[in-house]
Amino acid sequence: MTQYPGDRFGSDVYQFGFKSNLGVIETHQHLSEEAVEDRTFGWGNNGIDAIMRAMDHCGVEASILQPLGGAHDVFAVHRKIYEYSQKYPGRIFGIASLNVKECGEERAAKEFEHCVKELKFVGLKFHGFSHGINPASPLASVYFESARSLGVPLMVCVGAHGQPFTNPGLFAERAAMYPDLTIIFAHMDYAIAETAISLAGRLPNIYLSSSLSITAYLERAITRLGPERMMLASEDAAGMPAEIAKLVFATHNDSELRVVLRETALDVFNLRGRLRSPA
Ligand SMILES: [Zn+2]
Numbered sequence: 001m002t003q004y005p006g007d008r009f010g011s012d013v014y015q016f017g018f019k020s021n022l023g024v025i026e027t028h029q030h031l032s033e034e035a036v037e038d039r040t041f042g043w044g045n046n047g048i049d050a051i052m053r054a055m056d057h058c059g060v061e062a063s064i065l066q067p068l069g070g071a072h073d074v075f076a077v078h079r080k081i082y083e084y085s086q087k088y089p090g091r092i093f094g095i096a097s098l099n100v101k102e103c104g105e106e107r108a109a110k111e112f113e114h115c116v117k118e119l120k121f122v123g124l125k126f127h128g129f130s131h132g133i134n135p136a137s138p139l140a141s142v143y144f145e146s147a148r149s150l151g152v153p154l155m156v157c158v159g160a161h162g163q164p165f166t167n168p169g170l171f172a173e174r175a176a177m178y179p180d181l182t183i184i185f186a187h188m189d190y191a192i193a194e195t196a197i198s199l200a201g202r203l204p205n206i207y208l209s210s211s212l213s214i215t216a217y218l219e220r221a222i223t224r225l226g227p228e229r230m231m232l233a234s235e236d237a238a239g240m241p242a243e244i245a246k247l248v249f250a251t252h253n254d255s256e257l258r259v260v261l262r263e264t265a266l267d268v269f270n271l272r273g274r275l276r277s278p279a
Pocket residue numbers: 028030186235
């Protein structure tokens with residue numbers, strides 16, 4: 001049952017000002033391209049300065065950046081993310097995301113390999129909504145095969161906004177086919193939340209994250225699956241304070257909060273030893 005919100009106003013991170021010592025890890029930030037809006041979402045202005053300001057305000061130690069689903073030039077965005085990971089060591093990491101329909105399977109596989117092996121990215125993204133790809137189709141295989149062979153998790157877009165390709169049920173077979181691959185559901189909105197929780201309960205390689213969620217379902221997921229299966233996902237800099245606050249109220253104590261805001265991401269993205277602070 002969802003707890004009374006007043007129970008958590010005194011928690012470690014909920015100090016508005018977010019002067020937390022938790023070392024929060026933000027797993028889902030879209031780096032905008034300069035002076036243009038994303039082709040799918042029409043979003044813009046989530047530049048590195050805005051992201052770093054939000055991180056400093058919210059006690060976020062590290063953020064994992066990725067292009068938006070409709071970026072004009074994902075290859076350039078990947079290289080920008082790398083540049084920022086060098087400028088802010090231990091604070092900025094990368095997830096590679098591209099549309100195989102635009103660049104072809106060979107170039108996609110090559111870019112994924114370059115991003116992980118050379119640019120030290122920590123994951124890949126499959127965006128069935130923006131790229132219009134059914135996760136069960138042969139066209140999607142390059143994402144699952146690349147992530148598995150490179151040994152990084154695959155974040156996947158799920159939610160009501162991109163149905164049918166973002167139906168979480170379509171990932172059940174893939175999760176069973178690739179038991180060693182960690183699959184992260186990028187969203188947990190009302191329409192798919194219970195299905196996502198149910199699938200993650202049956203398939204131990206599915207992890208959940210907070211974007212687009214309501215607190216009651218986050219609390220349900222944490223209660224049923226444990227905090228080790230949940231991560232912070234804010235989409236953009238402006239979303240960080242609200243997403244962190246949701247997880248404060250969705251957890252039952254500061255030890256669970258530390259897991260969802262930090263420990264799960266440390267393990268899933270293999271970040272131990274790569275942050276500024278000792279893991
Ligand atoms: Zn996103």
